[in-house]
Amino acid sequence: MKIYTAEQMYAADEFTIKSQHITSIELMERASNQVFKWLDMRLQRQKVKIKVLAGVGNNGGDGLAISRLLIENGYDVTVHVVNFSDKRSKDFLLNLDRLKELKYWPETINKDMEYPEISSDEIVIDCIFGIGLNRAPENWVGGLIDHINESRAFVLSVDIPSGLYVNRAPDNPKDVIRASHTLTFQVPKLVFFLPETGRYTNQWELLNIGLDMNFLGSIDTGMYLIGKQEVLPLYVPRQKFSHKGDYGHALIIGGSYGKIGAPLMASEACLNTGAGLVTAFIPKCGYTVFQSSFPEGMVITDRENEFISEITYDTSPNVIGVGPGIGVNEATIKAFAGFLEGNKIPLVIDADALNILSRSPELIKYIPSKSVLTPHPKELERLIGAWKDDFDKLEKVKRFSKENDLIMVVKGAHTITVYQDQIYVNSTGNPGMATAGSGDVLTGMITGLIAQGYNHLNAAVFGVYLHGKAGDLGVEKSGYQALTATTIIDFIGDAFLDLFQKEYRDNEPENN
Numbered sequence: 001m002k003i004y005t006a007e008q009m010y011a012a013d014e015f016t017i018k019s020q021h022i023t024s025i026e027l028m029e030r031a032s033n034q035v036f037k038w039l040d041m042r043l044q045r046q047k048v049k050i051k052v053l054a055g056v057g058n059n060g061g062d063g064l065a066i067s068r069l070l071i072e073n074g075y076d077v078t079v080h081v082v083n084f085s086d087k088r089s090k091d092f093l094l095n096l097d098r099l100k101e102l103k104y105w106p107e108t109i110n111k112d113m114e115y116p117e118i119s120s121d122e123i124v125i126d127c128i129f130g131i132g133l134n135r136a137p138e139n140w141v142g143g144l145i146d147h148i149n150e151s152r153a154f155v156l157s158v159d160i161p162s163g164l165y166v167n168r169a170p171d172n173p174k175d176v177i178r179a180s181h182t183l184t185f186q187v188p189k190l191v192f193f194l195p196e197t198g199r200y201t202n203q204w205e206l207l208n209i210g211l212d213m214n215f216l217g218s219i220d221t222g223m224y225l226i227g228k229q230e231v232l233p234l235y236v237p238r239q240k241f242s243h244k245g246d247y248g249h250a251l252i253i254g255g256s257y258g259k260i261g262a263p264l265m266a267s268e269a270c271l272n273t274g275a276g277l278v279t280a281f282i283p284k285c286g287y288t289v290f291q292s293s294f295p296e297g298m299v300i301t302d303r304e305n306e307f308i309s310e311i312t313y314d315t316s317p318n319v320i321g322v323g324p325g326i327g328v329n330e331a332t333i334k335a336f337a338g339f340l341e342g343n344k345i346p347l348v349i350d351a352d353a354l355n356i357l358s359r360s361p362e363l364i365k366y367i368p369s370k371s372v373l374t375p376h377p378k379e380l381e382r383l384i385g386a387w388k389d390d391f392d393k394l395e396k397v398k399r400f401s402k403e404n405d406l407i408m409v410v411k412g413a414h415t416i417t418v419y420q421d422q423i424y425v426n427s428t429g430n431p432g433m434a435t436a437g438s439g440d441v442l443t444g445m446i447t448g449l450i451a452q453g454y455n456h457l458n459a460a461v462f463g464v465y466l467h468g469k470a471g472d473l474g475v476e477k478s479g480y481q482a483l484t485a486t487t488i489i490d491f492i493g494d495a496f497l498d499l500f501q502k503e504y505r506d507n508e509p510e511n512n
Contacts, residue, residue: 001230002216003190003223003425006131006166012186015215025091027209028058032065034207035158035183036073039066045074048123051116052079053148054106055128055162056088062158063127064095064106071102079106080116082128084141111140118151126155126177128162131189137163142175149178157182160189161200169196169389176200186211188225193414193425194390227427231465232499234458247276248451251317252444253339254324254351256332257306260286262325262351262440265485267297269444270321272492273466275451279315283307308332311339319346321447323353324440333359340366346450347371350443351379358382364404370419370456372446374409376439394423407460409446411439415468417460424461428468430483432475437485442467445492469495 004012017024050070054063060081067079079099088096099106109116118124126148129137137145145163148155155177160166163176166189170176182192182201191197192204224230239246250270254263263280267290271278279298280290284305291299300315302308307329320343326332336356340363347367349357354375357363375383380393384400387393397408397418408418413431417424445467449459470491475483 001225001227002187002219002221003225004187004216004219004221008219008221009131009185009187012211012216012219016210016212019212019215020210025094028061028091028095029065031185031207031209032062032069034185034209035062035066036069038183038205038207039070039156040073043075047076049119049121050075050077050123050125051118051153052077052125053082053109053128053144054079054092055082055130056085056092057130057132058089058091059127059130059132059159059162061089061092061095062130063125064092064099066125066127066158067106068095068099068102068104071099071104078116079104081106081108082141082144083108083110084128084138109144111138115144115147118148118153120152122151122153124148124151124153124155126157126162126179128177129160129164130158131160131166133163133165136171137175142172145177146174149174154180156180157201159184160191164191164197164200166191168391181205183207185209187216190223190425193225193416195412196390198413222421222423224422224424225427226424226461226465228465228499231462234454234462235496235499236452236454244276247274248319248453249277249279249315249317250275250447250451251279251281251313251315251320252324252447253281253308253311253320253322254326254353255280255282255286256308256325256327256329257283257285259325259327260289261437264290264293265437265489266321266324266350266440266444266447267294268486269441269489269492270448270451271296272489273445273448273463275448278448279313279317281308281311281313304331308335310335317345317451319348319447319450321348321350321443323350324443326352328352328355328359332356337363344368346456348374348443348447348450350374350439354379355382367404367406369405370407372407372409372450372456372460374411374439374443374446376411380408380410394418398423407457409442409460409464411442415464417457417464419457419460424464426461426464426468428465429471430468430475430480432478432480432483433468433471433488435484438467438471438488441485441488466492466495469498473498 052067054060157179161177161179179201182204252267281300284301309331384396410416415426446463473494474487474491
């Protein structure tokens with residue numbers, strides 16, 4: 001599923017209006033009717049107080065239309081127009097007239113007025129600002145937004161939480177609605193998935209308002225939300241007469257005294273993801289642990305007992321995952337540098353191998369083209385430098401990817417894979433995966449997919465999806481707190497099986 005900018009969405013609105021021979025007010029009515037249906041299906045005409053806070057632009061027009069539909073169907077609705085400007089959009093005024101035809105006159109909130117009382121058992125429908133917001137709200141409007149947030153009422157935002165920009169982080173966190181739920185039109189917004197901005201809506205859901213899909217499909221956005229429908233075509237089925245040699249040989253390099261578990265989990269995840277053969281290169285101290293815990297794998301040990309001092313092997317891997325638990329011993333740093341300078345095999349680089357690159361950026365030029373780097377936020381900052389906000393971070397990651405021809409897997413609640421100007425936002429995963437070893441498992445999974453011959457970018461995108469799905473399936477059995485990295489490994493097979501499970505939904509759009 002593509003993710004679009006505000007400008008692209010405005011263009012889609014205009015094209016739809018022309019191609020379907022409708023007016024902008026008819027498109028607004030279509031959108032508002034979808035919101036009303038969503039609400040009515042859940043409220044079932046219950047006696048609940050609803051407050052609608054509408055701005056004076058098109059998002060406010062949506063709010064007035066939703067209010068009218070609710071009032072016509074017997075709901076207890078109070079409408080407040082937030083009068084932050086003397087200008088009114090044409091469709092806002094048309095919907096205001098329609099509301100007045102019901103003999104209903106909204107209350108107006110002006111500067112220096114007291115804010116309306118909002119109780120915690122009410123529903124607030126937020127239609128103050130839409131995706132066109134490009135400057136901070138005035139102080140009194142920011143105060144109103146803070147007042148709504150403090151009320152602890154259920155807040156339903158229409159299209160986007162008010163005060164949230166679509167292309168940069170908020171100027172003041174208190175100036176943004178913290179929505180309980182957001183109903184967004186037709187396509188998701190990038191702000192729903194970034195750490196700084198995603199926190200402003202607990203859940204979001206798409207409403208199909210009938211925008212022209214051919215036009216939307218023709219736009220090259222460079223941004224994609226990755227779900228089951230997107231990864232299923234990436235899956236490569238196995239052939240009946242194949243053998244282990246057909247699925248590649250992966251080498252996992254890592255480990256140090258006290259951190260042997262990291263390469264062990266990466267190796268197990270690599271094999272569980274489908275690699276034909278897996279060999280681990282580790283310090284001597286991990287030999288017994290590996291051979292007893294991972295009988296399917298092969299082990300090569302360094303001459304040193306507690307750290308890696310020289311990376312030499314007599315196998316012929318077609319991909320190498322390096323970094324889990326490897327540490328930053330001076331001998332290890334030299335060994336890694338020497339390894340990079342002589343290596344031509346594709347790499348998946350994680351953990352302290354990334355930190356070594358940060359210390360010695362001159363080594364980056366030796367990394368083979370289209371290798372995969374999997375940094376967590378601090379590792380990423382060491383690699384590319386500090387960023388102003390999450391949008392600036394993505395631009396820096398794109399630039400780093402283009403300059404070095406590398407695939408970047410930026411780990412987080414919604415892990416984002418970046419290759420040059422393309423970004424792929426993952427939809428799977430949960431807070432229980434914020435646990436030791438989860439990243440090592442991901443490294444092994446991506447390595448295992450590349451071993452089988454998957455395109456490197458596809459391996460990163462597919463691996464991130466499967467990793468999150470395995471965590472989602474595992475957490476159903478364990479709960480967030482008890483989910484461990486080894487549990488994620490246990491559910492890799494279930495994540496593959498889930499690809500072929502049919503999903504039954506009332507509506508086509510995805511629910512998040």
